[in-house]
Amino acid sequence: MGRFSKTVIALLLLVGIAYYWLLVNAGPRGVPARPFDIAALRAAANAERGAKPTGITLATRRIPSASLAAGTGLRHVTSGVIAWRIETPGGGILLDPGLSPTDAEAMGFTRYNKAGMAVVDGWMDRAELILFSHAHVDHVGRFLDHPRFDDIAGKALITPGMLGGINALWRENGSHIAKTRDLGPIEAVAPGVVVIQTPGHTPASQMIYVQLASGREYIFTGDTASLAPNFERATPRSRLVSDILVPEDRPAVIGWLKGLKALKERNNALVLLPSHDADWVQENAATFGIVPEPGSGAKLPQH
Ligand SMILES: [Zn+2]
Known part of the structure; x- marks a missing residue:
């Protein structure tokens, strides 16, 4: 074999290894599942009162599935920023109000x-x-940019760890946040709504368990599971994303994903809602009792 062929083979091998490591490998293996205690969540929820969740997709982009779910291939999926509202007699509960147009554009x-x-x-x-x-800009940005921020700031439940993440975004309004609240590992914050501390994607990441008046149960998984395959296969983000682009505690995330997968296997009616899986949410909206979002995405303003 000539030197040229050897070089080509060595290069191909390198590309192959890099592809496997950065976009396919779902390790480390052997991470134990982090358990979810559904009985404790239900007990904490104690009274139900919410109506159907409504989701609005604020921004979308097409990305390879493997970037957010290692080993799921280069097929493109729609990554969306989805803001959720649970209807309640007191005016509703918002989950992750999303981001502003400028940040959407900056994020691609x-x-x-x-x-x-x-x-x-x-x-x-x-x-x-x-x-x-959690306190990444695609989840808290629109809150921080709200035109009447000082009127709404007091309604946000922000843990001390999350405030650290918000301050790292360097928004003027972040300094107007006057109070934080420490939450236990699982803590009811409204009838039917329980916040679960799930550090991993960020140190102060949390999931939100919701039990509606109808009895239907949801867990909003945040970016621990951005796409449905994250919890269906207990596969984390690609190493390209989780080790390099948006570093996270990968073993902790894998532990939570294994826990979600096991929880879903034992409680099939429980709906797990991934944070950015716009296609999957759209396809399953009727089955999961989600109100279809009004309107569709408009193009970003031209410059
Ligand atoms: Zn996100």
């Missing part, structure tokens, strides 16, 4: 739903409580 989202943004702003005006899965 190619479509932004401006009409949806106005609806989500109004949701925040009327809400009795605003919750976040």
